[in-house]
Amino acid sequence: MLKKVKRRYLALSIDSQESFSSDEFINVVWLAVQKLFGEYGASQTGLRLIDYDAGSRFAVIRVSHAAVEQVRAALAAVTEIRRKPAAIHVTTISGTLKALYRRINSLRKG
Amino acid sequence: MTRIYADLHLRPNLKNREQASALITKAFQLGYRLVAATLQPNHAKEEIEKLRSLCKEAKLDVTSRIDLQPKTPNELLTALRRFRREFEIVAVLCWSKNVARQAAKDRRVDIINFPSFDYRQRFFDKAEAELAASGIASLELDMEPLLKLEGEMRIRLLSTLRREAAIARGFRVPLVISSGVSDAFLVRKPREIAALATLFDLNIEHAQKAVSKIPTAIVKRNREKLGTKFVAPGIRVIRRGKDC
Numbered sequence: 349m350l351k352k353v354k355r356r357y358l359a360l361s362i363d364s365q366e367s368f369s370s371d372e373f374i375n376v377v378w379l380a381v382q383k384l385f386g387e388y389g390a391s392q393t394g395l396r397l398i399d400y401d402a403g404s405r406f407a408v409i410r411v412s413h414a415a416v417e418q419v420r421a422a423l424a425a426v427t428e429i430r431r432k433p434a435a436i437h438v439t440t441i442s443g444t445l446k447a448l449y450r451r452i453n454s455l456r457k458g
Numbered sequence: 459m460t461r462i463y464a465d466l467h468l469r470p471n472l473k474n475r476e477q478a479s480a481l482i483t484k485a486f487q488l489g490y491r492l493v494a495a496t497l498q499p500n501h502a503k504e505e506i507e508k509l510r511s512l513c514k515e516a517k518l519d520v521t522s523r524i525d526l527q528p529k530t531p532n533e534l535l536t537a538l539r540r541f542r543r544e545f546e547i548v549a550v551l552c553w554s555k556n557v558a559r560q561a562a563k564d565r566r567v568d569i570i571n572f573p574s575f576d577y578r579q580r581f582f583d584k585a586e587a588e589l590a591a592s593g594i595a596s597l598e599l600d601m602e603p604l605l606k607l608e609g610e611m612r613i614r615l616l617s618t619l620r621r622e623a624a625i626a627r628g629f630r631v632p633l634v635i636s637s638g639v640s641d642a643f644l645v646r647k648p649r650e651i652a653a654l655a656t657l658f659d660l661n662i663e664h665a666q667k668a669v670s671k672i673p674t675a676i677v678k679r680n681r682e683k684l685g686t687k688f689v690a691p692g693i694r695v696i697r698r699g700k701d702c
C-alpha cells in the first residue's frame with residue numbers, strides 16, 4: 349500500500365526592492381534547489397507554488413515533509429532574482445493551509 | 459526555554475553609518491539577539507561607540523571582535539598579548555599551518571577560522587582538532603562563501619566543510635556557524651543558517667546549537683573573564699572592603 353505523503357506549507361517573504369512575477373519567483377526557487385541537490389534531489393522535494401502576491405512580496409509553497417530542511421537551505425542560498433539582490437525568508441511553516449494562514453494573520457496583527 | 463540566536467561574525471563598515479545600521483537592523487529583524495562586530499585594531503573609540511549606539515537603538519546585544527591574521531606563530535603571540543584584553547572575542551584567521559597549530563593550542567584564542575573562499579587554504583585536520591579540543595578554541599564556519607560561490611568552487615567548499623565538521627564532531631571541538639557578511643541582503647535567519655549547516659551532515663539540533671548555545675556561551679565566558687570580579691575559572695570576587 350502506498351504511504352500517505354506528508355506535506356508542509358511554507359509562508360515566504362521576499363526581501364527585495366523589486367517586484368517579480370510568480371514565474372520568475374518559482375523558477376529561482378527551482379533553480380536553487382537544483383543547484384544544491386541536483387535534479388534527483390529536486391524531484392523528491394514535491395515543491396509547488398500555492399499562493400503568490402507580487403505586491404506584498406509574499407508566497408506560499410508546498411513541499412514534502414521530508415524535504416523541508418533541504419528546501420529551507422536552498423531558499424537561503426538565493427541571493428538574487430532577475431539579477432537584482434534579493435533574499436527569501438521563511439516566515440512560518442505549517443502542516444495545513446488553514447493553520448498557516450491563521451498564523452500569518454496572527455503574525456501580521458501582533 | 460527560548461533560544462538566543464547569535465551571529466559572531468558580522469562585518470559592518472563603520473565608516474558608512476547607513477550600511478552599518480541596515481546590517482544591524484536586519485540582524486535584529488531576522489531574530490538575532492547577540493551579534494559580534496568585527497573591528498580593526500586601529501578603529502577609533504568614536505566608531506566603536508557609534509556601533510554600540512546603533513545596536514542599542516536596535517535593542518541588540520553587541521560584542522567586540524578582532525580577526526587576527528598573523529603570518530607567523532610569533533606574530534600571533536605578540537598580537538594576543540596586545541589585544542586579548544581589548545576585545546571580547548579574539549578570532550584567528552589562519553593562513554598557514556603553523557599559525558593554525560599555535561592558534562588551536564593557545565587558550566587566549568576563542569575562534570579559529572580559515573580563508574573561506576579558497577578551500578586549499580583550509581588546514582583544519584585531525585592534529586589541529588586534537589589541539590583545539592585540549593584548548594578552548596572553537597571552529598568557525600562562515601556561510602557567506604556558500605551564498606556567493608557557484609559551481610565547482612561551491613562544490614569543493616561544501617566537501618571541505620563537510621570533512622571539517624566531521625573532524626570537529628569526532629574530536630568534540632565546538633562548532634560556531636556564522637554569516638561573515640557585510641551586506642544586509644546576505645543576512646539569513648538563524649534557522650536558515652542552521653538549514654545550510656545541514657549540508658555539512660550536521661543534524662538540525664547540532665546546527666541550531668552552533669548558532670545559539672555555543673556562541674552565546676563563548677561571549678558569556680569571555681565577559682566574565684574580562685570583568686573586574688574574575689580571578690580564575692570558578693573563582694570570583696564577591697565583595698571588597700574592610701569587612702571582608
